[in-house]
Amino acid sequence: MDCKTIHKDLIFYLDNELPNERRIIVQKHLDRCTECREFLALLQSEMQIFSDEKNPEVSPFFYTRLSARLEERQEYQPQNQWVRLVQPVIFMLILVIGIYGGLQLGSNASNSTTNQPATRSIQMLDDFEAEPIESFLLEKL
Amino acid sequence: MDELQLIKGIQQGDRKSFQQLVEKYRQLVMNTCFGIVHNRNDAEDLTQDVFLEVFRTAENFRGESQLSTWLYRIATNRSLNFIRNNKRKGFFQSIEEAFAGGRNRSKEISNYQADQPDQKITGQQRKEMLHQAIDKLPEKQRVAFILNKYEELPYQQIAEIMEISLASVESLIHRAKKNLQNQLYECYKKKCI
Ligand SMILES: [Zn+2]
Numbered sequence: 131m132d133c134k135t136i137h138k139d140l141i142f143y144l145d146n147e148l149p150n151e152r153r154i155i156v157q158k159h160l161d162r163c164t165e166c167r168e169f170l171a172l173l174q175s176e177m178q179i180f181s182d183e184k185n186p187e188v189s190p191f192f193y194t195r196l197s198a199r200l201e202e203r204q205e206y207q208p209q210n211q212w213v214r215l216v217q218p219v220i221f222m223l224i225l226v227i228g229i230y231g232g233l234q235l236g237s238n239a240s241n242s243t244t245n246q247p248a249t250r251s252i253q254m255l256d257d258f259e260a261e262p263i264e265s266f267l268l269e270k271l
Numbered sequence: 272m273d274e275l276q277l278i279k280g281i282q283q284g285d286r287k288s289f290q291q292l293v294e295k296y297r298q299l300v301m302n303t304c305f306g307i308v309h310n311r312n313d314a315e316d317l318t319q320d321v322f323l324e325v326f327r328t329a330e331n332f333r334g335e336s337q338l339s340t341w342l343y344r345i346a347t348n349r350s351l352n353f354i355r356n357n358k359r360k361g362f363f364q365s366i367e368e369a370f371a372g373g374r375n376r377s378k379e380i381s382n383y384q385a386d387q388p389d390q391k392i393t394g395q396q397r398k399e400m401l402h403q404a405i406d407k408l409p410e411k412q413r414v415a416f417i418l419n420k421y422e423e424l425p426y427q428q429i430a431e432i433m434e435i436s437l438a439s440v441e442s443l444i445h446r447a448k449k450n451l452q453n454q455l456y457e458c459y460k461k462k463c464i
Binding site: 137138140141142145168169172173175176179180183184185186187188189192193195196197199200203 | 286290293294297298301302305311314315318319322323326397398400401420421448449451452455456459
């Protein structure tokens with residue numbers, strides 16, 4: 131029996147889950163094989179970690195903290211709902227004011243230019259573009 | 272007070288019933304979360320989340336299964352989600368680090384033994400090796416194995432918690448043990464533990 135087939139059974143050997151016949155074969159192999167015994171010891175120490183780690187300590191303030199979180203949640207929720215309702219209303223108001231303001235400005239602008247021919251306003255824009263901004267600032271100074 | 276009375280109390284918003292339930296079951300939930308996340312503080316935060324969920328969704332508990340079965344289910348789901356989110360974060364973090372020219376942390380962990388071959392392996396390192404091996408198990412194998420090892424639950428209850436057949440639980444735990452053994456054998460061969 132070679133080590134490869136034995137080491138595949140060792141975790142089940144440790145947990146007493148091998149059929150009797152197989153268990154005896156593994157036992158006999160272990161009696162004369164140092165390498166498999168070494169691996170068995172390693173497995174055993176790794177499996178021991180499960181029992182060592184069992185029942186990690188819970189902090190003494192566990193319920194106090196939990197209770198505070200519960201309260202926070204209950205207080206937070208109604209406020210949250212209120213915010214959820216009011217927020218879109220405020221956004222809508224801002225949007226409507228913005229659109230109205232924009233329309234007002236737009237209509238003022240078109241009123242002031244209605245008497246002028248369209249080409250005139252284009253020319254004005256071109257003039258403005260042709261004039262470098264630096265010279266415009268220098269003139270002011 | 273029995274389980275159903277406790278739940279009825281919680282359904283009516285009674286804090287005393289809730290406190291009793293928390294005191295009775297917090298170690299069970301903590302154990303389960305810790306088995307999956309391997310960190311005491313994270314496990315305690317998750318345990319808190321589990322009980323908040325219990326308080327919030329108590330009306331969904333119909334009493335068809337044991338209360339503990341329900342708690343195990345919430346605890347495993349939350350812990351697995353936590354791990355998944357962490358992995359996602361880790362993925363983006365490693366991209367960030369790669370761009371920033373930082374060192375890759377996961378490489379550091381797997382190579383730390385190679386950096387110090389003469390040092391004796393500490394208990395902490397052994398634990399980390401075991402945790403890494405558990406984390407590499409597929410999720411279902413991991414959950415079945417942890418419920419069996421940390422909580423010593425019988426296969427029948429694990430089947431109820433995971434909503435699978437008894438035969439599936441047997442097969443999952445068998446494969447989990449084989450996988451763990453293989454991983455630990457690889458480590459043994461490479462002398463990393
Ligand atoms: Zn051997």
